[in-house]
Amino acid sequence: MGSTDTRPPVARRTPGRLLFLFAFHAALSGAFIVAYLTGDEDTYAMHQFAGYTALAALAVRLLAGVLMPVGPLRLPRPAMAATRDWLRRAAMGDARAWGQRSPLLAWMALALLAVVGAAALSGAVADFVVPMEKLHEALGEVSLPVVLAHVALVAALLGLKKAAGWRARPTPRQEVIAP
């Protein structure tokens, strides 16, 4: 993949594929929150249930990404050059950069899939190999800041987009003052 081309080859965002992405996100994020809150010996059955739900969601997502390497379901492929370019333009106050889809999202998605995937996978292993528990607990704790960073990034990019919109329309609604 040439890193100068920031657009996916044929981004066919059919409703069905978007629906799959929403369903995946719902299952993974919901299961993650429940698993994180129940990672305690006394709530182990709940933790198991939520953890395996997260693992299943990730497995289905990975399969879809491998089967459909083009379009919204392809696995995130971050591009270094495009990211540097975007960061530079965004820092200089280029409203076009603020408004467009940020290449940071691909890094974020990859980090999330990797860290949450490692947490869920090590949990499944720890279910059978007890000494793995220590590693799993560490990975579980590490994944929370990554998820929080994800929510913060989504909110920050939304803020940038709004700011770009305001800058594009400095004098809104002047002409709609009708008699």
Next chain:
Amino acid sequence: MIRRMLTHTAAATLVIAVAAFTFQALAGGDGIARTAWTLTAAVAGGDHGID
């Protein structure tokens, strides 16, 4: 996009929480009341378990 992700996350958290709770209460054999107590202790009760 963001709004749908957020509402889906909230809805799925509730559904999975209820499903996981039911799983522990019924399959685990603890019963609903005891499981509710355990969960409260685990999530909000600092580091003390039910025992």
